[in-house]
Amino acid sequence: xxxxxxxxxxxxxxxxxxxxxxxxxxxxxxxxxxxxxxxxxxxxxxxxxxxxxxxxxxxxxxxxxxxxxxxxxxxxxxxxxxxxxxxxxxxxxxxxxxxxxxxxxxxxxxxxxxxxxxxxxxxxxxxxxxxxxxxxxxxxxxxxxxxxxxxxxxxxxxxxxxxxxxxxxxxxxxxxxxxxxxxxxxxxxxxxxxxxxxxxxxxxxxxxxxxxxxxxxxxxxxxxxxxxxxxxxxxxxxxxxxxxxxxxxxxxxxxxxxxxxxxxxxxxxxxxxxxxxxxxxxxxxxxxxxxxxxxxxxxxxxxxxxxxxxxxxxxxxxxxxxxxxxxxxxxxxxxxxxxxxxxxxxxxxxxxxxxxxxxxxxxxxxxxxxxxxxxxxxxxxxxxxxxxxxxxxxxxxxxxxxxxxxxxxxx
Numbered sequence: 001x002x003x004x005x006x007x008x009x010x011x012x013x014x015x016x017x018x019x020x021x022x023x024x025x026x027x028x029x030x031x032x033x034x035x036x037x038x039x040x041x042x043x044x045x046x047x048x049x050x051x052x053x054x055x056x057x058x059x060x061x062x063x064x065x066x067x068x069x070x071x072x073x074x075x076x077x078x079x080x081x082x083x084x085x086x087x088x089x090x091x092x093x094x095x096x097x098x099x100x101x102x103x104x105x106x107x108x109x110x111x112x113x114x115x116x117x118x119x120x121x122x123x124x125x126x127x128x129x130x131x132x133x134x135x136x137x138x139x140x141x142x143x144x145x146x147x148x149x150x151x152x153x154x155x156x157x158x159x160x161x162x163x164x165x166x167x168x169x170x171x172x173x174x175x176x177x178x179x180x181x182x183x184x185x186x187x188x189x190x191x192x193x194x195x196x197x198x199x200x201x202x203x204x205x206x207x208x209x210x211x212x213x214x215x216x217x218x219x220x221x222x223x224x225x226x227x228x229x230x231x232x233x234x235x236x237x238x239x240x241x242x243x244x245x246x247x248x249x250x251x252x253x254x255x256x257x258x259x260x261x262x263x264x265x266x267x268x269x270x271x272x273x274x275x276x277x278x279x280x281x282x283x284x285x286x287x288x289x290x291x292x293x294x295x296x297x298x299x300x301x302x303x304x305x306x307x308x309x310x311x312x313x314x315x316x317x318x319x320x321x322x323x324x325x326x327x328x329x330x331x332x333x334x335x336x337x338x339x340x341x342x343x344x345x346x347x348x349x350x351x352x353x354x355x356x357x358x359x360x361x362x363x364x365x366x367x368x369x370x371x372x373x374x375x376x377x378x379x380x381x382x383x384x385x386x387x388x389x390x391x392x393x394x395x396x397x398x399x400x401x402x403x404x405x406x407x408x409x410x411x
Contacts, residue, residue, distance in 0.1 A: 022254075022276065024336075025093045026113045028065040028405030032360025032373035033318025034332025036270035038207040038258035040197065042369065042407040043097035046111040048256065049195035049209035050145035051157030053099040053109045058367070058409035064096040065371070065405030073120065073350050073397040075384070077127050084126040088119055104149065111143040116165065116251070120348065129172040131389055132348040133179070139165035139216075143193065153200045159193035163214050163251070169348070178227035182245070182286075189214040189251065207258040213280065214251040221245040223288060236290025244289040252277045265322075270332075272316040278309040278339035306388060308344045312337040318358065326365060330373070332358040338382075345384045345395065352379035352397050360403075369407040376400055 024035045027044040037048035043061040045052035053061075069091035076083045099109035116139035122128065140163065147157035166185035173180045195209035223243045225235060237243050253276070260270040284305045292300035318332030338351040345351075360373030381396035 022252075023069075023091075023093055023115055025067045025069075025401065025403065026095050026115060027063075028067070028360065028371040028373045028403040029330070029362060031067075031375060031401065031403055032330035032332060032358055032362075032371065033270050033320060034272070034316040034334040034356070034358050036258055036260070036272045036316050036318045036332065037209065037256055038197075038205040038260040038270055038272070040199075040205060042409060043099040043109060043111075044095065044405070044407070046097050046099060046109045046145055046159070047095065047113050047141075047143065048258070049157065049197055049207045050109065050143070050159040050193055051147050051155045051195040051197035051209070052207060053107045053145065053157065054101075054147040054149045054155035055197055055199050055205070056099055056101070056107070056409070059101045059411035061099045061407070061409045062097070063405065063407040064094075065403055066092060066094040067401055067403040068092060069399060069401055071377075071397065071399035073347075073395065075126070075128065075347065076394045078393050080127075082127065084123050084128075087121045087123065089121070091119065106149075107147045109145045109147070111141070111145065111159070113141045113143075114139060115141055120350070122347070127393070128347045128391060130174060131171060131346070131391065133170045133172055135167070135169040135348050137165065137167050139163065145193070147197075153198060155197045157193075157195050157197065161189075161191040161193060161212070161214060163189040163191070163216060165189075165216055167218075173225075173227070176225065176227040176231060178225065181224040181226065182221065183224070184218040184221035184245075184247075186220045187216045187218040187249075189216040191251075203262040205258075205260040207256065209254075209256045209258075211254040211256075213253045213277070216249045216251060218245075218247045218249075221247065223291065225291070235292070243291040246287045247285060249284060250280050252280055267321050268319065270316075270318045270320075272314075272334075274314040274316070276312050276314075276339070279311045281307050281309040281339075283307055306344070307340070307346070309339040310341075312339045326363055328362040328364075330358075330360045330362065334358070342383050342385045343387070345382060345386050345391070346389070347391070347395075350395060350397060352382055352395075354379045367409045369405075369409075371405040371407070372403070373405075374400070374402040 040055035044063040093114040095113040119136040121134040143159040145159035191212040191214035198206040255275040286303040288301040294303040314336040316334035358375040362371040377399040379397040
């Protein structure tokens with residue numbers, strides 16, 4: 001039987017909000033200021049830098065919030081001039097964090113966030129249905145953390161990262177006269193975070209943080225072939241038309257340098273530089289238990305999909321102005337690189353160079369805080385030129401974000 005080349009985006013994030021498949025939405029207040037990180041007002045700082053929880057001004061801090069993402073990707077075939085636009089549902093990443101100061105020199109905390117996750121759904125007749133029809137991802141980070149004040153002006157912090165994820169991906173397999181669904185909801189991975197937080201004066205905050213790579217391992221995946229049952233024996237499928245698979249997706253490391261400076265007691269500016277080591281994501285291997293649908297001559301059950309990512313940088317700048325003692329207005333802008341070239345464009349993880357305008361407001365009353373934010377992502381159109389997938393054309397995207405966050409600081 002002729003081998004079937006199946007491309008996969010196992011566990012990959014979908015519309016790239018922060019290069020590759022990283023979704024940079026872990027704090028409503030932070031997003032309003034371009035998702036900058038050197039803000040130690042509440043527990044949400046823990047995701048960005050665990051050392052920052054030492055400088056939260058209160059003994060107990062709780063923060064939580066969620067976002068809505070409205071994103072559309074369009075593709076046009078240059079030969080037929082046919083155009084297709086995704087039919088994505090709204091994405092809803094969330095976060096929650098808590099921090100507690102045991103003594104002045106020691107603070108502990110916990111952060112829950114969804115740094116990867118969304119859905120891309122193309123029309124059933126679109127030109128790339130052999131690559132992807134629909135893909136849905138959910139990924140969760142659980143981070144217990146501790147921070148030590150080394151001096152009144154500097155702290156050191158670390159966190160343990162436990163990641164859990166799921167994927168549900170469907171594509172057309174015309175050669176078999178049906179579709180293939182790849183599904184796994186038990187993928188896990190582990191990593192760590194490490195950081196220093198400096199506050200040499202009331203005017204200046206400096207955050208230096210590192211988040212390690214996390215290898216998401218899927219050992220219990222199920223591949224469902226919606227094809228004629230007469231093909232089951234040939235493909236080594238069970239009575240339900242299913243086979244098992246394994247895969248590992250490398251989530252990359254991140255380096256962040258953030259600075260916040262208070263120009264006046266009411267006005268502050270913030271800036272971040274981020275470096276993401278996407279060059280470790282050169283290929284993705286899907287290892288079927290029985291089905292000979294791979295592309296490796298020495299092992300027909302193993303599929304290797306080239307990705308050829310390169311490391312990226314992002315630059316962020318934001319500002320906050322206290323209109324009153326309780327009411328804050330915020331603005332920001334950031335530029336974010338795509339981690340792959342036009343020759344490696346893949347529609348299951350569409351990524352574009354992005355210019356993002358952000359803004360928001362916040363209100364504090366005693367220990368309670370409420371924050372609203374929004375953003376518009378201007379993504380640079382791309383010429384698709386992927387010879388490996390035989391996929392060519394023009395692609396463009398746009399995305400809107402909005403968020404609502406709550407916080408409570410006590411003692």
